[in-house]
Amino acid sequence: MAATYSLKIITPQGTAYEGTVLHTLVPTESGFAGVLAHHAPYLVSSKGGKMVVKESVGLEKDFQVGPGFFEVNHDEAVFLTQTCAIQN
Amino acid sequence: MSGQLRALKNRIRGVESTQKITKAMEMVAASKLKRFQKLREQSTPYVRAIEGVLNRLLQTDIPLQHPLLEKRAEKETALLVFTSDTGLCGSYNQSLVEEARKFLRPDYRTPLLIGIGKSGVNALTREGHTWHRRFTDTKTAEIESVITQVTAVLEYLFMEKRIDAVYAVYSHFTGKSVYGAATEKILPFQLEVTAAITGETASPYIMEPSREALFSRLVPLVFAAKVRMIFMESMIAEHMARMTAMSQATENAKDLIASMVLLRNKIRQAAITKELIEIVSGSKALKN
Numbered sequence: 001m002a003a004t005y006s007l008k009i010i011t012p013q014g015t016a017y018e019g020t021v022l023h024t025l026v027p028t029e030s031g032f033a034g035v036l037a038h039h040a041p042y043l044v045s046s047k048g049g050k051m052v053v054k055e056s057v058g059l060e061k062d063f064q065v066g067p068g069f070f071e072v073n074h075d076e077a078v079f080l081t082q083t084c085a086i087q088n
Numbered sequence: 089m090s091g092q093l094r095a096l097k098n099r100i101r102g103v104e105s106t107q108k109i110t111k112a113m114e115m116v117a118a119s120k121l122k123r124f125q126k127l128r129e130q131s132t133p134y135v136r137a138i139e140g141v142l143n144r145l146l147q148t149d150i151p152l153q154h155p156l157l158e159k160r161a162e163k164e165t166a167l168l169v170f171t172s173d174t175g176l177c178g179s180y181n182q183s184l185v186e187e188a189r190k191f192l193r194p195d196y197r198t199p200l201l202i203g204i205g206k207s208g209v210n211a212l213t214r215e216g217h218t219w220h221r222r223f224t225d226t227k228t229a230e231i232e233s234v235i236t237q238v239t240a241v242l243e244y245l246f247m248e249k250r251i252d253a254v255y256a257v258y259s260h261f262t263g264k265s266v267y268g269a270a271t272e273k274i275l276p277f278q279l280e281v282t283a284a285i286t287g288e289t290a291s292p293y294i295m296e297p298s299r300e301a302l303f304s305r306l307v308p309l310v311f312a313a314k315v316r317m318i319f320m321e322s323m324i325a326e327h328m329a330r331m332t333a334m335s336q337a338t339e340n341a342k343d344l345i346a347s348m349v350l351l352r353n354k355i356r357q358a359a360i361t362k363e364l365i366e367i368v369s370g371s372k373a374l375k376n
Contacts, residue, residue, distance in 0.1 A: 010137050012316055014130035029297055043144065044296040045305045069141055069306065073293070080137050080309075 003037035004056040005075035009063065009084050016084040017053070017063065024077060025052040026070045033070075041073040048081070062087035093359070096352045100345060107341035113176065114334035121327035123228075128320040135313050142310060144293060145303050152300060154307040156243065157276050160252040166220070166245060167191050167199040168238070168274070170258035170322040171208030173225055177326060178333035180259070181207040187269035188257045192217060200251055202238065204319075235319050239312045246275050258318050259325030267325040274314060 002022050009017040024035045027049035035042070048067040054060050068081030145152065169188045171181045185208050191199055192212070203209040203222040213219070221241055223234050245251045253275060260270035295302055 008133075010134045012131045012134045012313065013127075015133055029301075033296075041293040042296075043141065043293045043302060045302050067305075068309075069302070071137075071141055071144075078137050078140075080134065080141065082309075082312075 005037040007077045009079045011084050020056040021053050022056055023054040039072050043071045045069055093355050100348050103341050103344050107338055110334045110337040114331055117327045117331040124323045138313055152303045154304055155247050156307050159276050162253045164251045165199040166251045166254045167201055168256040169203045169208045171205035172326045173206045177330035180329035183269040185211045235316050239315045258322040
């Protein structure tokens with residue numbers, strides 16, 4: 001079992017997503033960044049776009065996110081954005 | 089006598105239907121209040137998270153600069169006036185307009201006015217003030233877009249140096265359910281660094297693209313979140329005010345009905361007594 005970490009997508013309208021994930025593909029300003037568990041503290045700004053989240057249960061979820069910030073520290077990741085819509 | 093009685097009965101009926109209306113409005117205000125309170129609660133995690141990111145960016149000693157934080161001599165200012173679109177909410181709008189007037193004295197340089205809500209816009213227009221932008225009759229579904237527009241307008245004006253400061257007049261909470269009209273300076277805004285959490289961030293963050301770039305992207309978001317909070321607070325205060333005003337009106341109607349019912353009964357009793365006297369004195373006159 002691969003290591004997992006917790007991910008939250010927070011918008012001003014509330015928490016859009018909360019779950020335990022294996023991998024997140026974040027649309028950063030200079031391309032995509034994949035984040036696995038035990039990542040070093042990382043703060044990156046996102047230009048928005050498609051964000052792919054691989055959940056611990058094996059599902060893959062696509063989100064359409066607005067520009068924002070992605071932060072991960074001690075296996076707790078937060079994505080802050082103005083808008084977020086799930087695609088599948 | 090019977091004419092007076094009928095008129096009174098009509099009035100009682102009238103007050104009763106008014107009472108029904110105020111009661112209904114109270115309940116409507118209560119449900120709207122709940123909705124906005126929920127909205128505010130939902131945005132708290134966002135605000136907290138944004139503050140967290142901000143704190144991490146500010147933890148190093150190198151000061152960061154942003155156009156929205158730039159302090160200039162206040163030659164031109166803008167004033168945001170938050171009032172309600174509809175009336176029947178007690179002294180809510182009056183106190184806000186009163187607060188806004190402090191800025192509109194002749195010895196002050198007239199600020200650029202941005203109005204949200206029909207009440208305040210109309211009241212100040214009557215006094216001869218003109219508006220830079222005004223948002224009236226905002227539907228609940230349009231609030232988000234109004235917030236975005238207001239934020240964008242303010243940012244633009246401030247960045248273009250058309251204005252040097254922005255003040256907002258809105259209902260600020262001083263307690264759990266206590267609010268009052270307040271003026272707050274929202275631009276250039278102060279970044280509050282909540283006591284740096286030491287020890288927790290032993291390993292420094294990897295920041296991309298750079299600390300400065302992140303900061304310049306974050307500041308507008310912090311500002312937007314602040315404007316949003318002000319919106320939410322004034323919405324909550326408005327509905328709270330309306331709820332109180334309407335429950336007061338319902339109470340008053342109840343008292344009024346009680347006193348009128350008493351009067352009605354007195355008049356009716358007086359009429360009966362009078363008729364009895366007439367009958368009795370009539371029969372006495374016959375016996376004699």
